[in-house]
Every structure is written in structure tokens, then in C-alpha cells.
Amino acid sequence: MDASETSICKRLAMSLIAALMAGCVLQKGRGEDGVAVRDLGHQAAVEEINLWNIDIGPNGEGLPPGRGTVPQGATIYAAKCAKCHGPSGTEGPMDRLVGGRQTLATASPLKTVGSYWPYATTLYDYIHRAMPLDAPQSLTAEEVYAVTAWLLHQNGIVAEDAVMDARTLPAVEMPNRHGFVPDPRPDVPSP
């Protein structure tokens, strides 16, 4: 790599360090080469961090203000999601989102939001950050809450009059919430 590329990489690494440092208490101030780490890059401003700090925790941490209903979600889903996931969420061609309950232990398991996903909050996180495929992060918080509400309702998890917001969404108990076990390997007997 040439000098300018090296320089760019170093600057980016420094930016990353600066981002990491934000909000943290420095315990050690110097890198291995004696350069004070706090002198690298610049301290990331809260506004800069907030642009990227979009992850939603399983306890709802990070959920924004706003609310959405099932009927609102139906309209948005039909306009922005159905072309890939099918009119009812069951047709595809991309990931099936609806149905599949009671199939996980059968010969034809169908892993959907309703049958497999352990946390409703992950639905908000992923729709917001990655969907729709051709315009990720284009939906407003209200729109994401609404699509989430519609998908949960289609899966029989919330009522038709349910309202999803930062308080109600983390409280939704997903059917497969307790279906996961931490890595138990090695699990296959040694030959």
C-alpha cells in the first residue's frame, strides 16, 4: 500500500479510536509507541455518534419516540415491503416473515419472524437499518413502528388494535423467545 493509503487507514483507525473514547474514562493514555492516544484524531461529538448509534437492544434500549399501528403498517408494508416478501408476508420470494408456528421441530421447519425470532426489538432494529433493500434507513420511526406492529399482528402475536412504541415493543413476548441455547459444543461424541 502506498503512503497516502497508509495515511488514510491510520486516520480512519484514529477516528475509530476517537469514537471509542467518547463517553469512556481513559484508564491508560499512551499507546505502545509512546504517543498519547488522546492526542490522536478528535473527540467524537455526541451529534456525530448519534448518527451511527442506531442499534436497538433486546430490552428496548435505543428505541426512539414515536408510535405505529397495525393499519398504518399494512399500508406501508403493501407499498414498500410486499414486492419482495409477498402480499401477506408468506409468499416470498425473499425471507418469509409470517407463519411457520409449530414447524421448527418438524421435517420442514419454516423460520419466520413469528416462528423463530426471539426478540421483537430486533425487528425494529433490522427494518430501520436495512430495509427496504433499495432504500435502507429511509423509513421514519413512526413507519418502522407501524410495519413492526403489522408484522407482529400478521403472526398472531399482537392484537389488531395494538400500538407499538418504545414502551410496548420491548414488552412483546415472542413465541420462540426461549427457543435458543448458548453454544453447547462440542456436542457430537468423539469417534
Added chain:
Amino acid sequence: MQELHGLTSTSEWTGVKLATLLEAAGLKPESAWVLAEGSDAAGLTRSVPLTAEVLSEAMVCYGQNGEALRPEQGYPIRLLVPGFEGNINVKWLRRLKVGTAPFMTRWETSKYTDLMPDGTAYQFTLVMEAKSVITSPSGRQQIRPGFHEIRGLAWSGRGRIVRVEVTVDGGHSWRTADLQEPVLSKCHTRFRLPWTWNGQETILQSRCIDDTGYRQPSREALIKVRGVESSYHYHAIQSWKIERDGRLRNIHL
């Protein structure tokens, strides 16, 4: 072969240790997981456990095989956790966020979890267990009777490969293959075994053992425990069937 064996690869990586970055940031005692987020359109996110092993080995890389990361490999920087499933090596890394518990992203709940016959699923099965493959001769190739050097690759996400065994008679007898130096931990290891094919139908297989004593299992033994819905981390012994005309194809025993 890559589709059979899960897009496996090895590179020489250059970067900064994750532990160095976290130490500079000031890791709090309760820190246990870090969220790595890409700047791709979908903002891919994965949770990485901050175990002693991860802290001693994981890197934020800017170089691969002596040059800057290529765009498709995550330029300008990406995460690398040796021995873990490839999806955790987040490309185009833009953010690391430390927490006390996994963040439960779509990629570690809906995907990359291993569905078992009873309907439960393994989660955070991040380490790739010992696996091997004969690369020559291999599927879609055609060989002639006579001398061949059987060659292949073995690897383990738990450590170093200590032995590879090869059968040229469908598992009736096994011979220990030579390992080509260097033999590195959590890295492809080349093996080879001289062999003369007599022109008769047969089946070639390889199996490996790592330095934890873990032995690559048979397909039958693996399926007995895990069923057939857990392909993400499938690592059973694989079989190349050789026909009388010398053509090779993948078969299940």
C-alpha cells in the same frame, strides 16, 4: 468445493489489535460484548464476546496479503476474529460499541443459529470446529489410473491441526498424511499423501484432529445429534466418489 465447505479462506492480515483499541478507550470491568457495525447499506451488526481469547487475537485490519484491504474485502478497515464464523469479521467497520450482553442482532438470531431436531437452536456457535477437505483430486475432476499425490486442507477454529488421516477405500483403512509447514493455529494447514489409483471405484475421505484433541466427526454422527437443519457450522467428514472412468463427485455416506 467452496459451496461444500463454506467459503473457507486464509490470508495474512495487518491491523491493530482490538484489545489495543479497547484499552485506549478504557474498558469498564463489566464490559462483556462488543457490537461491530459495518458501513455497508444494510449496516451489518454482530456481537462479539470479549473473552480472553478474543481479546488476545481479534484485530481491526487495514491490510490483507500485503496490500490495503480491497473494497470488496472491507476497505478501509474490518474486524477479524480468528477461528470464528466468517460473518463476524465485519467489513467496512464504522463503529464498535461495548456492552454487557449480546445485542441480539438479526444476524445472530434469525440467521447463523443452528436449528436442532427438537426445535431449539444453538446460538453464538461462533467457533468453526475442526474440518478438512481433499482438494486434489476433488469434485468434477477426472483422473487416470496411476500415481497421484492426494492434497488437501485442514483447519480448526479451536487451535492447531495435529493430525490428518486419509482413507482411499471408503473408510476401511486410514493412513496419516504429511502436514506441510507452517502449521499455524486457526489457519489452513496443507496435507498430502502419495497414492496409486488402480482404476477401481472407490471413495476418498479425510479427517483431522486439532490440539484440543477434537476429532472431525462423521456425517452420520453429526446428523444423529444435530439433524439436517444446521448447515451454518457443518463440519463432518466429506466423501469424494471415484467412478471407473476416473470422474469424482461428492456423495453422502
